Amino acid sequence: MRSARPWLAPLLSALFLALLVGVWYLATYQPAAEATVDSEYAALVGQAASTGAKSAMPTPGEVGAKLWEHLSDPFYDRGTNDKGIGIQLLYSIGRVLLGFGLAALVAIPLGFVIGMSPLIYKALDPFIQVLKPVSPLAWMPLALYTIKDSGISAIFVIFICSLWPMLVNTAFGVAGVRRDWLNVARTLEVSRLRTAFQVILPAAAPTIMTGMRISIGIAWLVIVAAEMLVGGTGIGYFVWNEWNNLSIANIISAILFIGLIGMALDTLLARLARAVTYRE
Amino acid sequence: MSAFRNPFDHRVRLHRGGCACGRHASQAEHDHAEALEARQLQDRVVEGAVMRALFPQDEMRRGFLRAVGAGTALAAVSTLFPLGLAKEAFAQGAGALEKTKLKVGFIPITCATPIIMAHPLGFYSKYGLDVEVVKTAGWAVIRDKALAKEYDAAHMLSPMPLAISTGTGSNPIPWTAPAVENINGQAITLAMKHKDKRDPKDWKGFKFAVPFDYSMHNYLLRYYLAEHGLDPDRDVQIRSVPPPEMVANLRADNIDGFLAPDPVNQRAVYDGVGFIHTLSKEIWDGHPCCVFSASKEFVAQNPNTYHALLKSILDATAYARKAENRKEIAAAIAPANYLNQPVTVVEQVLTGTYADGLGNVKKDPNRIDFDPFPYDSFAVWILTQMKRWGQLKGEVDYAKVAKDVFLATDAARLMKELGMPAADPARPIVVMGKTFDPKQPAAYVDSFAIKRS
Incomplete structure (x- = not known):
């Protein structure tokens, strides 16, 4: 369905953005207040505290300035604990892709087996149902304790949380392949392996891709929390480090970047999903 | 070294395959023999020292050797005294570093000043x-x-190596605390709305935050509340909250106050969220807070590296102790790579000229101080509080745990090597007017009215 006026939706989006920033500006606007304390004291505290108030939320202008600061120098490296936001994002993306890739390597073959054999499906079902709803972060202490390496623990948490949607979706897709197609393959005496690759895989591909899309979304959600826990590098560490400094402007910048990267990852998998979709 | 022998000396041979002294077939063999000789000489020195200590009168030693023979004597002495180990330790004393690339973890608070500043x-x-x-x-x-x-x-927080070693909260693993990072430097901060409730008796129902269960903060806050008649488990709520979340929680009204490490307290003042009720030095002047710690395994496997590391920490601590260096240190550790705080906040903590959150500028140069010596008595006091609040169950050998974990002897020796003034082992501990006798820990625990054991 093609709209007669294709520019309308983007215009409306821009309007919403302007409205949001406007409300934000008004909510955080503070008229310049007189200092209520002597100058010696005022020099020792923040600007808000010197007028007897609590430090406030940053204004859109302050966040904009921070964003510009990050964008103009995203890849600086000033020591172990202070790296540019670009480097931090790359670390996070690397971890997500590694954990997600490992999960795909395990989940898709296993999902195939589960989907093709009702017996194994029934036998493994209780495990999947119990482990699936566990919050990924609940695995963290266990991972740290047994793996004894925080970097690998973070990847393990990504792995375990991206595993289930892919596993369940693959099994569902494989089990749901139309009987007729399988029967046709059997009549033509196609080998089991060939059936798996040439009939079942293309038929289940859209469902598998949906599972992968859900998984990468979850993985990207979890990496921030995992990195806040283990620290060191990554966008989650960046958020934690700026929280430590109570720098809300930096945290809002990070939220924006996290959202943008998440959108990019999702779009990428949506494209892939579209590539394998077929019409019946 | 033989390559540098004097070529103008007629006794020295420079060519013809043999070695410089002529007694060995090659130069390598000569060097090897020389090293062996040096080692034998060193071993002799150790043996001599041990024998002199065992037999103060030489006549006795000679008599003993004549009676049993040298071999038997050596075996007998070795059973009494680990001669081999002593020689090994002596030989390593001057040895090379086992490991030069190290990783040291820290929490971004001013207690970690020596560990952090030693880097920049x-x-x-x-x-x-x-x-x-x-x-x-x-x-x-x-x-x-x-x-x-x-x-x-x-x-680490000073109670943590004790908790790890005794297996409280984790499996027991021998851990050590060879140096205290800082003394004092903590404070009780309350939310702005409580600025008229300065008497702890009005604090019933308050929610407090401390950084960790096994922390001086927890024990000092509990002590302070109990001395004012409040039961820390029944009359108030104490939660463990990571330092960065404390100011945010205070701002959001989730907690009424905290006993926290700096710069958290000063940061609450800086952001207009809270005021400093009392400095921890008013509770116990000179209390330890954080320690520099390593596993016993690391200490045993890398003695030279461990000594070098400890020396750099001791050296940095001595530098941090001098008031005139504090501004420079504040500027060095405030950036994002370390504490990630405004410089003025760190400076107020380290110099002790600070805004109290109620409109007064206060001056207390000892707000935080740095004294590396790990007194056994500190450890014993911490253990008594772990016992008092039910974290430690059963019988506790206070003196032994303290000695095993707080490596006072090592610190004393290295401090002497660095020319630092010696610590007074009998330094008294006075907490809110009550003197603590480290020799009577059990009686001390029993003397409190409010306790969980």
């Missing part, structure tokens, strides 16, 4: 070490990373 101000490189100081998210994480050997050494 070059104290680690001065002793030949290439140390990476890694900021860590919380106490449980730093403990787990240290236990997992991701860190060679770490900044």
